[in-house]
Amino acid sequence: MHLKRIAAILLLSIFASGLTARVDAQNHITVKGRLDGGAGYRALLVSASGESVQRTLGSTGRFKFNRLTRTFLRNATLHFVADDGSYYGPTVLAGSGGEVYLAFSGRRDRETGTVNLGVIQMNDPGYARPRRNVARGFYTRERITQAADGVPVGVQSRGLVQIVSSSSKTRGVRIHEGEEGGIDTDSDGILDVFDPDDDGDLVPDYADPESAATTAQDSPFTTLYLGLGQTLNINASSLTPEQIDAVVGGEDQFVLIFYIPIAPEDVSVITGGHVVCGSPLLYCRSTADGGGTAVYSGVSESDNSLRGQLWTDLNADGSGYPNLESIRDGQAMVAGIQPRVGTAEFRPGDVYVVELVSADGAVESRRTFTLPPYFITVPAIKSYDAGFGTVELDYPLSGSTAGASSGNPIVLSGSGALTLTMWRPQRGSVSDYEASDIMDMGHLHYGAIVGGVAQEFTCAGYYSGLSATLSENSAALGSGDSPLAENGAVLWPLDDAAADAVPSASNTFTFTVNLRDCLGRAGVASGTYPVTLTAAGENFSGGANRAAVTVYVTIP
Numbered sequence: 318m319h320l321k322r323i324a325a326i327l328l329l330s331i332f333a334s335g336l337t338a339r340v341d342a343q344n345h346i347t348v349k350g351r352l353d354g355g356a357g358y359r360a361l362l363v364s365a366s367g368e369s370v371q372r373t374l375g376s377t378g379r380f381k382f383n384r385l386t387r388t389f390l391r392n393a394t395l396h397f398v399a400d401d402g403s404y405y406g407p408t409v410l411a412g413s414g415g416e417v418y419l420a421f422s423g424r425r426d427r428e429t430g431t432v433n434l435g436v437i438q439m440n441d442p443g444y445a446r447p448r449r450n451v452a453r454g455f456y457t458r459e460r461i462t463q464a465a466d467g468v469p470v471g472v473q474s475r476g477l478v479q480i481v482s483s484s485s486k487t488r489g490v491r492i493h494e495g496e497e498g499g500i501d502t503d504s505d506g507i508l509d510v511f512d513p514d515d516d517g518d519l520v521p522d523y524a525d526p527e528s529a530a531t532t533a534q535d536s537p538f539t540t541l542y543l544g545l546g547q548t549l550n551i552n553a554s555s556l557t558p559e560q561i562d563a564v565v566g567g568e569d570q571f572v573l574i575f576y577i578p579i580a581p582e583d584v585s586v587i588t589g590g591h592v593v594c595g596s597p598l599l600y601c602r603s604t605a606d607g608g609g610t611a612v613y614s615g616v617s618e619s620d621n622s623l624r625g626q627l628w629t630d631l632n633a634d635g636s637g638y639p640n641l642e643s644i645r646d647g648q649a650m651v652a653g654i655q656p657r658v659g660t661a662e663f664r665p666g667d668v669y670v671v672e673l674v675s676a677d678g679a680v681e682s683r684r685t686f687t688l689p690p691y692f693i694t695v696p697a698i699k700s701y702d703a704g705f706g707t708v709e710l711d712y713p714l715s716g717s718t719a720g721a722s723s724g725n726p727i728v729l730s731g732s733g734a735l736t737l738t739m740w741r742p743q744r745g746s747v748s749d750y751e752a753s754d755i756m757d758m759g760h761l762h763y764g765a766i767v768g769g770v771a772q773e774f775t776c777a778g779y780y781s782g783l784s785a786t787l788s789e790n791s792a793a794l795g796s797g798d799s800p801l802a803e804n805g806a807v808l809w810p811l812d813d814a815a816a817d818a819v820p821s822a823s824n825t826f827t828f829t830v831n832l833r834d835c836l837g838r839a840g841v842a843s844g845t846y847p848v849t850l851t852a853a854g855e856n857f858s859g860g861a862n863r864a865a866v867t868v869y870v871t872i873p
Contacts, residue, residue, distance in 0.1 A: 344386065344387070345383070345384045345385060345386065345430065346385045346386070346387060346390055346423075346425040346430060346431070346432060347381060347382065347383050347384075347385065347425075347429075347430060347431040347432070348362065348381070348382045348385060348390070348395070348421070348431070348432045348434070349379070349380065349381040349382070349431060349432075349433055349434065350379070350380060350433065350434030350435060350436070350437050350447065351377060351378045351379045351380070351435070351436050351437065352374055352378040352380070352397060352437045352439065352445065353378060353436055353437065353438050353439065353448075354378065354439060355374045355378035355397065355437075355439070356374060356375065356376045356377075356378055356400070357373075357374065357400035358373075358374045358378070358397050358398060358399060358400055358405065359371050359372065359373050359374065359397065359398040359595060359668075360372045360374060360380040360382075360395065360396075360397060361395070361396045361397070361398055361668070361670075361685065362382050362385075362393055362394075362395050362396075363393060363394055363396060363499045363508060363510065363685055364389045364390075364392070364393045364499050365391070365392035365393060365420075365499045365500060366499055367499045367510065367684055367685065368389065368499070368682065368683055368684070369499075369670060369683050369684070369685045370382055370385075370683070371398075371593075371670060373595075387423040387424075388423070390421045390422075390423045390432075391421065391422065391423030391457075392420045392421070392423075392457065392459075392460060392499070393420065393421050393499065394407060394408070394419045394420055394421070394499065394501075394508060395407070395408040395419075395421075395434075395445075396408065396508065396511065397439075397445055398595060398668045400597060401597045402594065402595040402596075402597035402598040402667055402668065403664050403666040403667055403668065404475075404511050404666040404667075404668050404687055405439070405443055405445075406443035406444040406445060406472050406506075406507075407419055407444055407445070407469060407472070407506050407507065407508065408434075408437065408444070408445045408446065408447075409444060409445070409446040409462075409467070409469065409506075410434075410446075410447070410451040410455070410456040411450055411451050411453075411456050412462070412464065412467065413464075413466075413467045414464065414466065414467060415463065415464055415465065416461050416462070416463070416464060417462050417464040417467060417468075417469060417506070418456045418457065418458060418460060418461065418462065419456075419460065419462050419469075419501070419506065420456060420457050420459070420460035421455060421456060421457065422454060422455055422456055422457040423457075424454045424455055425455070432451075432455050434447045434451065435447055435448060435449050436448045436449075440468075442468075442472055442473045442750075443472045443473070443475070444468065444469055444472045444506065460501070461504060462501065462504050462505070462506045463480065463504050463505060463506075464506070469505060469506020469507070470505050470506065471503075471505025471506045471507040471512065472506055472507065473748065473750050474747065474748050474750050474751070475507065475513065475666060475747050475748040476505060476507035476511065476512035476513050476514055476515070476747075477513050477514045477519065477521065477747045477748065477751070478505055478514070478517060478519070479517060479518070479519050480503040480504065480505055480516075480517025480518075500532070501515075502515045502516050502517075502531075502532065503515060503516050503517030504517075505517055509532040509533075510532070510684075510685045510686060510687065511666070511668075511685075511687050513665065513689055513690055513747055514528075515528050515531075515532050515533060516528055519816070519817075520759075520760050520816075521689070521690055521747075521760075521817070522536065522689065522855075523536075523538065523689055523690065523854035523855065523857075523862045524758070524759070524760035524761055524854045524855060525760070525855065526855050528855075529854075529855035529856065529857055530855075533689075533857065534857050534858050535576070535577060535578065535684075535686075535857065535858050536686060536687075536689055536857060537573055537574060537575050537576075537669075537686055537688060537689065538573075538574055538576075538689070538854070538857050538859070538860060538861065538862045539571065539572065539573050539574065539689075539691040539692060539862055539863075540571070540572045540574070540860075540862070540863045540864070541564070541565075541570060541571045541572075541691075541692045541693075541694075541695060541742075541863070541864045541865070542570060542695075542849070542863075542864075542865050542866075542867065543564070543570060543695050543865070543866055543867070544721065544866070544867050545698070545714065545718065545720050545721045545866055545867065545868045545869075546714050546715075546716060546718065546721040546722075547564075548695060548697050548698075548712065548714060548866055549561070549564055549693075549694045549695060549697075550694045550695060550696070550697035550740050550742065550743065551694060551743055551755055551820045552697065552699075552740040552741075552757075552820050552821065552822045552824065552825075553697040553699070553710075553712040553740060554712035554713050556694070556755075558659075558660070561659075561660055561693045561694070562659030562660055562661075564693070565656070565659060565660055565663060565691075565693060566656060566657050566658050566659045566660075566663070567655075567657075568612075568655065568657075569614070569655070570655075571655060571656070572614055572653050572654065572655055573611075573653070573654050573655075573656060573688070573691075574616060574651070574652070574653045574654075574859060574860065575592065575641060575650075575651060575652045575653075575669075575671065575686075576616070576649060576650075576651050576857070576858050576859025576860065577590065577641065577649060577650040577651070577671060577673070577684070577858075578648065578649050578858050578859075579647060579648055579649060579650060579673070581648075583673075583681070583682075584646070584647040584648060585647075586675050586681060587647070587650070587673045587674065587675060587681055587682070588643070588647070588674065588675055588676045589633060589634045589640060589641065589643065589650070589673075589674050590634075590640065590641040590650040590671060590672060590673040590674060591632075591634060591636045591638035591639060591640045591641060591671075591672055591674070592638060592639050592641065592652065592669050592670075592671055592672075593638050593669065593670040593671070593672060594609070594638070594639070594667075594669055595668070598662075598667055599658055599662050600628075600654070600656040600657060600658045600662065600663060601628065601629075601639055601654070601656075601669070602629070603629070603636075603637045603638045603639075604629055604632065604637045604638075605637050608627065608629040608630075609627065609628055609629040609639060610627075610656065610657040610658055611627070611628040611629070611639070611654040611655060611656050611657060612625065612626070612627060612628065612654065612655045612657055613625070613626050613627070613628045613631060613652065613653070613654055614653045614654060614655050615642065615651075615652075615653045616644070616651050616653045616859070618644045618645065618651075619642055619644065619651070619653065620642065623642060628652065628654050634674055634678060635678065636672070636674070636678070638672075639652070639654075640652075641671070649858075649859070650671075650673065651859065660693065660745060663688070664688065664745075665687070665688050665689060665690045665691065665745065665747055666687055666688060666747075667687060667688040668685065668686075668687050669685070669686045669687070669688075670683055670684070670685050670686075671683070671684045671685075671686060689862075690744045690745065690747055691744060691745075691862065692742050692743070692744060692758070692852075692862065692863075692864035693743055693744060693745055693755070694742050694743040694864070695742050695852070695864045695865060695866045696739050696740065696741060696742050696763070696850055696851075696852045696864065696865070696866055697712075697739060697740045697742075697866065698710055698720075698737055698738070698739055698850070698866070698868065699738045699739060699740055699825055700737075700738045701720075701727065701735060701736060701737050701738070702735070702736040703727050703728060703729045703730060703735055703870075704729055704730025704731070704732050704734060705730060707736075720868040720869050720870065721868075721869070722869060723845055723847070723869045725869075726845050726869035726870055726871045727868060727869065727870045727871070728870075728871040729832065729833065729870060729871060729872055729873055730873075731873055732831070732833070733831050733832050733833020733834060733836075733872060733873050734829050734830070734831045734832075734833075735765075735829065735830055735831075735832055735870065736782060736827065736828075736829040737827065737828060737829075737830075737850070738825050738826070738827045739825060739826060739827070739850070740757075740822075740824065740825055741757045741758055741759065741761070741813075741815070741824065741826070741852065742757075742758050742761075742852050742864040743755045743756060743757055743758060743820060744756055744758050744817075752819050753819040753820065755820055756817045756818065756819065756820070757815075757817060757818045757819070757820050757821075757824055758817060758852070759813060759814075759815040759816040759817045759818065760813060760814070760815070760816065760817075761813050761852045761853060761854060762790075762807075762809040762810070762811060762812055762813070762852070762853045762854070763787070763809055763811040763813060763826075763828070763850070763851065763852055763853075764776065764777075764807070764808050764809030764810055764811060764850075764851050764853070765830045765832065765835075765848050765849070765850055765851075766808050766809075766848065766849045766851055766865075767832065767835065767836065767839075767841070767846050767847075767848055767872075768846060768847040768848070768849055768867070769846050769847055770839075770841055770846070772801050772802070772803060772839075773801070773802040773803075773808060774800040774801050774802065774806065774835070774838075774839040774841075775793055775794070775795075775800050775802065775806040775807055775808050775810060775835075776800075776810075776830050776831075776832065776835035777789065777790065777793030777794055777800070777806065777807060777810040778793070778794070778838075779830055779831040779832075779834050779835045779838075780810070780811060780828055780829065780830050781828075781829045781831075782827065782828060782829040783811065783827070783828050784825075784826045784827040784828065786813050786814045786815040786826055787811050787812065787813055787814075787826055787828060788811070788812050788814070789810050789811055789812070790807055790810040790811075790812060792807075793806060793807035793810035794806050794807075800835075800838055800839050801839070808851065808853075809851050809852075809853045811828060813826065832848065832870060832872045833872055833873050836872055843872050843873050844871070844872065845869060845870065845871045845872075846869070846870060846872060847867045847868070847869055848867065848868055848869070848870045849865045849866070849867045850865060850866050850867075850868065851863055851864070851865040852864050852865065
C-alpha cells in the first residue's frame with residue numbers, strides 16, 4: 318500500500334478515536350464530592366426510576382460516580398447510609414425557608430463533564446448539604462421538597478410525618494413516565510424507597526392500601542408467630558428488650574421476606590439475584606465481610622434443600638452476597654430469612670440494594686429497599702368468653718392456661734361462639750421523635766384462621782359484636798362466595814380504624830366469631846384445632862406483614 322495512503326488511514330483512525338472519546342464524554346457525567354466526617358458511610362445515588370448506584374466512602378469521605386447518563390441523573394437524588402448500615406438522610410442541593418431542592422437536573426459543567434458538590438456537611442436531625450450552594454443549572458426546581466427553615470420536613474421523623482399539600486408544592490409529587498421507585502410522593506425529603514409513610518398521611522405503608530398498591534408493593538415484609546404461652550405484648554405484661562430480642566432474633570418465630578417480581582419480558586434474561594448489605598449489617602453481610610448470621614427459611618414455594626442454611630452460604634451466582642432464590646419458573650426472586658440478631662442490629666431503615674443478574678453474572682437491575690417498621694410483639698388476648706362467662710388471662714401465662722396446648726384447649730359451648738377482647742400488637746419507634754419507643758399498631762386487619770386443615774378458609778360472615786373501631790370487609794369471600802383462601806377469600810376480614818398509639822392496657826378491641834358455623838361452611842368436622850388470631854397489614858407483591866398468636870380451641 319502507498320505510504321501516503323497508509324498515513325491518511327492512520328490519521329483518519331486517530332481522528333475517529335478522538336471523536337468517539339469526545340462523544341462519549343458528552344454523553345456521560347461525573348458526580349463527586351466529599352462528605353465531611355463520612356468515613357465508612359455509603360453514598361447512594363437513586364434515579365427517578367428507582368435504579369441506584371453506590372459508593373463506600375473511605376477515610377477521606379470522598380466519592381465519585383462516573384459515566385452517568387443524563388437520563389439517569391435527571392431527577393436523581395443523593396442519599397447517605399450511615400456507618401451502621403441504616404439510612405442517614407438525603408442531600409439538599411439548594412433552597413431555603415419552606416422549599417428546598419434535592420433532585421439533579423441532569424446537566425453538568427461543560428468543560429469538565431462533572432457536577433462537583435465539593436465538601437458536604439452532615440446536619441441534625443439527619444440530612445446533608447454541600448458547604449457551598451450548588452450551581453443553579455445542576456439542580457431542578459421542578460421537584461420541590463417541603464421544608465422548615467431550610468430543613469426537609471421529613472428528616473426529623475424519618476418520613477413518618479403528616480403532610481399538608483398546597484398548590485404551590487404540587488410539582489414535588491408529579492410523576493413522569495418511567496418514574497416510580499425514585500420519587501418522593503409526599504415531598505417530605507425522604508425518598509419513597511426510604512420512607513415508611515410515602516404519602517404523608519401518618520399511616521405506615523405496611524397498613525396503607527394506597528401505598529401498598531404503588532411504591533411499597535415490593536418492599537420486604539415480616540411475619541411473627543407465637544403460641545399463646547409465648548405471648549409477647551407490652552399491654553399484657555412488662556416487656557424487656559431482652560425478651561423482644563429473643564423473639565426477633567430467635568429460631569423459627571420471626572421471618573424477613575424479600576419478594577421481587579420479575580417482568581415477563583425479563584424472565585428469560587434474569588437468572589438470579591443477591592442482596593447487597595453493608596458490612597455493619599451482621600445478619601446479611603457478604604462473605605468478604607465475614608458472612609452473616611441470618612438463617613435461610615425460604616417461602617412456601619422454596620427448595621427444601623436450601624432451608625436451614627446460613628443465608629450467606631447461598632452464593633450460586635458467585636457474588637459473595639447472600640443470594641435470592643428463583644421461584645415460579647423465574648417469575649419472582651425471593652428470600653425468607655431469620656436474622657438471628659436482636660433489634661439493636663436489625664433496625665427499621667436498614668438499607669439494602671438488590672441486584673438482579675443474568676446468566677453471565679452481569680447486573681441487569683439494581684433496586685434499593687429499606688427495612689420497614691416491623692412487629693416486635695403479637696396481638697394478645699386480654700379475656701375471652703367461650704359461652705360459660707368471661708375469663709381474664711393473667712400474664713405471664715403458665716403452662717396450665719387453657720388454650721396453650723392441644724391437650725388443654727379452650728372448649729366452646731354448643732353455640733360455637735368465641736368472644737375475644739384483645740390488645741393490638743406493637744412495633745418499635747421509627748425515630749427518636751415518636752411519642753414512645755414502642756407503639757401500638759393501628760390500621761391493621763384481623764381474622765381467626767383455623768389451622769390443621771387441608772385448605773385455609775375464612776370465617777368472614779361469622780363475626781359479630783365488633784367494637785367501635787372494627788368493621789367487616791363485605792367482599793371477603795372468594796369467587797363464587799368461596800370461603801377458601803385459594804379462591805381469593807380474605808383470611809383477615811376485620812378492618813381496624815384505630816391509629817398507631819402509645820401503648821395502654823385500656824386500648825383494647827372486641828369481636829365474636831362463630832367457629833362452629835365457620836367450620837361447617839368449609840365442610841370441616843368438629844374437633845380441637847389451632848386457631849391463629851392474626852393481625853395483618855396490606856397485601857404486598859409476595860404477602861402481608863403479619864403477627865399472630867395461636868390458641869387451641871375445641872369446636873363443637
